[in-house]
Amino acid sequence: MSTLPQTATAIAAAFAAGEVSAREIASATLERIADRNPLLNAYTEVTSGRALVEAEALDAARARGDAIRPLAAVPYAVKNLFDIAGITTLAGARLLAANPPAEADAMLVQRLHKAGGLLTGALNMDALAYGFTTENTHYGVTRNPHDTARTAGGSSGGSGAAVAAGLVPLALGSDTNGSIRVPASLCGIYGLKPTYGRLSRSGSFPFVHSFDHLGPLAACTEDLALAYDAMQGTDAADPACAQRPPEPCLDQLARGLDGLRVARLGGYFDDNAGPLARAASRYAAQVLGSSGDIELPEVAAARAAAFIITAAEGGALHLDALRERPDDFEPLSRERLTAGALLPATWVTRAQRLRAWFREQALAAFRDVDLLIAPATPVTATLLGQETVDINGRMLPTRPNMGLLTQPISFIGLPVAVAPLWLEGSALPIGVQLIAPPWREDICLRAAWALQQIAVSPAPTFPGTKP
Amino acid sequence: MKDIAAYVDATLAMQGLNPTAERRAEILRTFELLTEMARRVDAVALPTQSEPAPVYRP
Numbered sequence: 001m002s003t004l005p006q007t008a009t010a011i012a013a014a015f016a017a018g019e020v021s022a023r024e025i026a027s028a029t030l031e032r033i034a035d036r037n038p039l040l041n042a043y044t045e046v047t048s049g050r051a052l053v054e055a056e057a058l059d060a061a062r063a064r065g066d067a068i069r070p071l072a073a074v075p076y077a078v079k080n081l082f083d084i085a086g087i088t089t090l091a092g093a094r095l096l097a098a099n100p101p102a103e104a105d106a107m108l109v110q111r112l113h114k115a116g117g118l119l120t121g122a123l124n125m126d127a128l129a130y131g132f133t134t135e136n137t138h139y140g141v142t143r144n145p146h147d148t149a150r151t152a153g154g155s156s157g158g159s160g161a162a163v164a165a166g167l168v169p170l171a172l173g174s175d176t177n178g179s180i181r182v183p184a185s186l187c188g189i190y191g192l193k194p195t196y197g198r199l200s201r202s203g204s205f206p207f208v209h210s211f212d213h214l215g216p217l218a219a220c221t222e223d224l225a226l227a228y229d230a231m232q233g234t235d236a237a238d239p240a241c242a243q244r245p246p247e248p249c250l251d252q253l254a255r256g257l258d259g260l261r262v263a264r265l266g267g268y269f270d271d272n273a274g275p276l277a278r279a280a281s282r283y284a285a286q287v288l289g290s291s292g293d294i295e296l297p298e299v300a301a302a303r304a305a306a307f308i309i310t311a312a313e314g315g316a317l318h319l320d321a322l323r324e325r326p327d328d329f330e331p332l333s334r335e336r337l338t339a340g341a342l343l344p345a346t347w348v349t350r351a352q353r354l355r356a357w358f359r360e361q362a363l364a365a366f367r368d369v370d371l372l373i374a375p376a377t378p379v380t381a382t383l384l385g386q387e388t389v390d391i392n393g394r395m396l397p398t399r400p401n402m403g404l405l406t407q408p409i410s411f412i413g414l415p416v417a418v419a420p421l422w423l424e425g426s427a428l429p430i431g432v433q434l435i436a437p438p439w440r441e442d443i444c445l446r447a448a449w450a451l452q453q454i455a456v457s458p459a460p461t462f463p464g465t466k467p
Numbered sequence: 468m469k470d471i472a473a474y475v476d477a478t479l480a481m482q483g484l485n486p487t488a489e490r491r492a493e494i495l496r497t498f499e500l501l502t503e504m505a506r507r508v509d510a511v512a513l514p515t516q517s518e519p520a521p522v523y524r525p
Contacts, residue, residue, distance in 0.1 A: 210520070210521060298511050300507060301507050301508050301510065301511045304503075304504035304505070304507040304508050305504075305508045307501070307504045308501060308504050308505060308508065311497075311501055319482065322484060323482070323483050323484055326484075326486070326490075334490070335486075335490055335493040335494045335496075335497050336497050338479075338484060338486065338490070338494050338497075339475075339494045339497035339498045339501060340501075341482055341484070342474075342475060342478040342479065342482065342494075342498060343501060343505075347501075347505040347508070349519055350505075350508055350509060350513075351505075351508050352519035352520045352521060353513050353517045353518065353519050353520070354508055354511060354513060354517075355519075355520035356517055356518055356519065356520040357511075357513055357514075357517045359520070
């Protein structure tokens with residue numbers, strides 16, 4: 001082919017049609033990464049050899065007449081908290097750099113491999129997933145492809161930047177308090193945080209067991225659904241993974257909003273959103289046919305409870321290392337982890353009780369609607385090194401507050417897709433959260449697909465290009 | 468905030484943590500923020516029947 005396909009669905013279709021070889025796709029992808037990654041610092045390790053071996057195996061299988069797999073020849077990369085056989089799992093932390101290499105791939109990497117994906121490498125992140133800006137003291141900052149002076153978001157910032165810059169059409173990230181949704185919003189791409197317990201976390205480095213989710217980021221909803229469908233399935237090795245059969249979504253996308261009752265979240269989600277974020281959620285509500293605004297009760301308390309549980313579980317997880325090797329920690333999050341290790345049990349228990357109560361309030365709201373809309377981030381991408389951010393006249397610390405709008409939703413494990421919007425007058429994208437009841441990822445993805453048909457949805461960009 | 472500082476110093480010692488003075492100051496600032504968060508959670512009147520969220524499945 002003279003021009004190689006760019007999206008995951010187009011690559012898989014072209015490979016199936018015999019129009020392109022996996023080797024061609026792998027080589028072109030690796031060239032792109034070599035060309036663009038030095039500026040962006042999205043990758044911490046490029047697995048060139050593995051991608052080429054996987055590609056050659058696919059080409060050989062096709063030549064034999066084997067069945068074509070759904071993600072055949074699709075290049076992807078994973079946040080460096082996923083185990084990759086033969087590579088040390090860093091989770092963004094120098095603290096873990098001396099650990100032995102992983103013996104096997106994480107479960108989701110195994111599933112993408114089985115589906116025919118080409119693994120191109122491991123992606124940068126905030127250390128131990130505790131941050132929203134991917135400003136990593138030990139492995140460098142990851143830059144936003146739309147403005148390299150700005151953050152790609154975090155903690156899955158490498159995943160956001162790699163997809164937004166067109167290095168790969170698909171990446172995996174993790175989301176504890178917003179770490180898929182924040183980079184998706186700031187990098188102008190799509191992201192899916194499935195229901196808590198939907199996708200297996202086995203073989204990934206944990207942060208907060210109560211809230212840890214894994215999921216895909218992609219440049220379009222079709223690619224997001226293709227990857228999500230390939231990764232579903234039970235896994236006894238992850239105690240939180242639900243015993244639910246796969247519920248494929250790709251063939252549901254074109255149903256769009258058919259029959260869905262839509263509302264916009266107001267109150268807290270307006271009060272903690274800047275003007276552009278509010279405009280984005282209002283625009284999405286308008287084009288998706290929202291019947292009006294609703295409010296959930298006590299959202300600020302829910303966010304506070306998520307903050308407490310995060311600090312407590314994160315601090316407890318790393319307490320031994322905080323005692324023995326404090327100098328090896330990321331200085332930007334070390335003291336938050338340390339303070340978390342000091343919390344009284346009564347605070348944590350109370351926060352977990354609030355979690356169950358808040359879930360009931362959200363489920364009650366879903367009796368009348370199928371989809372809730374909210375901004376994904378309070379503002380567009382901030383400058384690297386920016387310590388504070390103005391949110392409606394309040395100057396707040398940047399790093400913990402980019403998750404103000406995502407944290408209350410992951411707190412109760414609801415599925416969320418983020419769709420990017422480029423509003424008139426803004427040089428930078430901002431995302432909206434499309435939130436559904438538990439186990440209804442199909443609704444999130446259908447709404448994201450519907451928004452993709454209507455809203456400006458630019459192709460991946462690289463510094464110097466504009467959508 | 469004297470009480471909070473005393474609590475932080477006592478629990479740091481109890482947990483076997485011995486941060487530098489600069490780190491202790493940042494830990495204290497963070498703990499004060501967490502205290503504000505805990506007060507916000509405490510302010511919500513929960514029914515006695517509301518159980519903690521995690522469910523252990525044997």
